[in-house]
Amino acid sequence: MQDITRADVQAAISGFLNDQFLKKAEPDIKRLEKAETEQNEAAIAAAQEALAQWRHKYSAPIWLDDAARRMAGQLKFGSHISKGIHPDAKGDNVNFSADTPLPEHLIGSQSAHALALDANGNAAALPLAAFFNTPVGAAQMVKLRQLITQNHPALQGCFADDAALSDEYQLLFQAALIGATDAPITHERNKQILWPRGEQAIVHDDYICLVPLYPSALTHAVYQQINQARYSEENKLARDNRFKKTAEHKPYVSITQLAITKLGGTKPQNVSQLTSAQGGRNYLLPNLPPKLQSSKAFKISAVAVTIFNKRLRYHSYRGWIEFDEVIKAKKSVMAVRDQRKLALQMILAEVFQIAERIQTQWPAGWSRDYQLSMAEKYWLDPDRADLEGEEAFKAACDAGDWAGEVIRSFALWLNQWLKETHTAIAEDFDEAEESEWRRAMASALRTSQRRFGRIYA
Amino acid sequence: MNHANYYLLFDRIQIQAANAISGPLSYGFPSLNGFLGAIHALNRRLPESDGITLGGVLVACHHCDVQLYRPHAYADATFNQSRNPLKKNGDTAAIIEEGKVHLTVSLLVEVRKADQVWANLSQNPQASEWCTQVQNMLMQQRIAGGSVTSIGRTQLFESHQQDDMIAALLPAFVLMDAGQDLLAITRELQTGQQHLVNEFDEIQPACDENGAPLPSARPAQTEVTALDALIEVATLHHLPPDAKDSKEWRAYSVKSGRGWLVPLPVGYQGIAAPFAAGELAHCRTAEYPSQYVETIYSLGKWVFPFRLPENFQQCFWRYATPQDNLYLITQPPAH
């Protein structure tokens, strides 16, 4: 930042004003070109007149005076904005200086590669925010606003030919950027959380009211980063080429399962400048737990002798997919082992979710009409033991010898499937594997039975 | 609380329309503070004469049904909204987007009973009456912004009954801290080489069977931050067939082998100096100081109860004593 010169700043300012002029004047420039080709004198004059007005408006003395005296007072700047929490929230914005690093395992505004400055207020004054965000210098790494807040010497005389006037503008800009904090004000619509300061908060009545603001500079960075990953020309081309036989195949990425929120509804410009630049859209990453396959639709066929069949396989397919991936993957031994455990647990979770539903939701005694093995009936229809005339059932159920058979059936079911679908490596699934499945099932069954207050040996 | 002598299980709490937007960067399961806050509020309502305080909270999710709409499997989802009451002139009010989720969770709470113990816990009438009482109290509260529509049962355990508590949680996934995995992923992106969290909770480079280092799907980028790692967790790499390995496209995720990782809001950091009590206008309280903050993220991991760490204490989330401008909800470190 030290090597920025006065010429750099002046170039940046005139570049900004020229861009603004071109953006606004574009229709009139086109009109002029058209009039010239048509040699329509009246139209040429009208277009030139309009262009002269734009040129006047975006000339440095006029625009900068308006910016400093009017716009600066109509905008509130910040990296964190109140209206992002609720569009009606009229609390302070905060311009957070992200210079204290966070511990490495935490993520906050400091973790963004660059933070833009956001602003809200009168939408007509928003160009001032773009002005402050103008990059300065050859490397384009420094923003004008940084120079302003630091009173950088290169700014001298840049905002007006008259040195005193330039300083006056600079002060007005600076005041707007820093924002007034002598009368802090939040709003009913801002979320406000009473936060206990440690474990003894109740005893010591030790709380602080935390007022989270919306980190629009950070979410803007995330928004751009996700868009860049998804929609860059490179990524789009690689994705399209995947299904073309002749094209060169290159890696690409996808980011799925995102949700979108729209801040500010149809008027994102009321929320903030960055929000407006995103059309109000913000990406949210999913933090849901794994979804167990719905157990509701699970049925047992009247003639089935075991629930460990293809139908159950279908109902626990998420776990199977995991398993499939592990087996195909060639990775570190430890990772594979971990992944296999996770996959096994997914399958077990799905099996037990179904079992629990049958145990608790199906009417006691349902198993009388089914051909299931007795072992599985003891397991899945435990309340039948309490019905009249089921003393023998109860005795066998309580004895618990049936568990071994259920565990064996499970292990066999799992191993059989793996052998069928991975014939090339079928010999990998030997007894050692099967006994691992048995152990896991035994432990799951034991704990599940305890949950229902049932004990077995 | 390191001296919990009991654990209180709220089994299968059904919560309707809880807040599904857990922070500015994530959706799905509500933020931890929604659960800890509810238990803290419950603690405040317990009669002092009982001599009972509540401590850390284990959060287990059985069912999580986010109210959203996704036009097709690869599309981004939007949240189903509800209409607000009309404005005074009869016009439709603007829709302020919210995200809602219906949940079934179980919460296991550390309990410290200071005076005499409950003798013969499972048969103790005072203990079971206390359970009914706190269950009714929690029923009347909101959790994570949602309404409690039912609580399956409420049961006390003694601290040695760890297996029974784990059994009671099945089937569900328990939310655990995975800050170390975030570090390992950051390292992977920085070095272009896969990194693992080993069994001592340390980060080490990952190797194949022959001890050769395993490359990541991305080339090394030294400038990478934990935020890049967070986005990477949601990213799937599609890799074309390479001659030696396979003829098919492969998918690679930095998550694989690490369990079910998710972005996790773990608290807040101050973004401006705190205000003295009464200084901030329109603050909800003039009794306590206040501060502008932003949500702080880390990674979390959904773990099946069988895989919880041996040291059960580690599974409980607590309000940490604020320091370095950070207001965090943490689990005790592994070692």
Added chain:
Amino acid sequence: MTTLTTASVLAFERNLDISDATFTQIDSQKPDAKASMVKVREKSVRGTISNRLKNAIANDPTKLDAEIQKPNLQTVDVATLDDDKDTLIARWSCKVLPFTGEPSVCNNSDYQAKLIDTVSGYLQQHGVNELARRYAANIVNARWLWRNRMGAETIRIQVRTQIDGKDQTLEFADAKAHPLNHFDWQADGLSQLSDWIAKGLRGEAFVILYIEARAKVGYGQEVYPSQELILDTGNRKSKVLYQINDKAGMHSQKVSNAIRTIDTWYPNAQFPVAAEPYGAVTTLGTAFRQPKKGDDFYTLFDNWVLKGTAPSVDEQHYVISVLIRGGVFGASGKE
């Protein structure tokens, strides 16, 4: 002495905490058979062009013909009973939470004291019986079934609760016999139900009501769950119905709105409207209580609490019913 002003932050929790309603079905000929769920399914419909067309098209017969012949294909959700089921069962629960006038958030203690004082004055003088009776009436007349009520031949209502540890049940044989446009009617059990609600509001017991309607609508007939408000359906589907775990259902706020449709105290009232700050009725696009006439909630409430000018008894009922509804009412949040 400084003049009292409304707290800038002021919020009330709702005191009737109502769940979603879920839809199941049975055959009235086999009343003891297990109910099965009502599912939502998709259907494609060929709509007709009925929207207002541009004049250029509407005034040109050939263009109009061409426009009308365009297939207006749409996918919509629909819910019907099975062909062998004729009775819709809708179930929901209602927690009745103690109402004392104490806000859940208030940042002005003088104001809060005056507020609680005002409300307790009302409670002492009038009690909650009038409001409780109206809420009860809206449960019993099945207003909350909305469109499902219209097509039903008969509707039985059952209300279960537990008072002092004892299960209690009330049955109402014919909900359709009770009018919707006023509350001057009686039914066996109505006063009992209203007592339960009053007990809950007074905080004498924690009351949860489990409500079930059995509406005989006919074999295979269409039923009407809530419609989801989806901001961007990707043009694929024009109507999405609400489902809870694959079961058709009604949003809690829709049921709630019916239960608090008790305001017959607005000027020239022809029918009750829901207790809302501006007496707004979404379906009519009208707000029946206008600030410029001074009979909206905020005007009445401020006069009552700040100036001590109590409105008429009827308007007091109205103001209290809005507090029971809950919401954010602070001076900075007012629209």
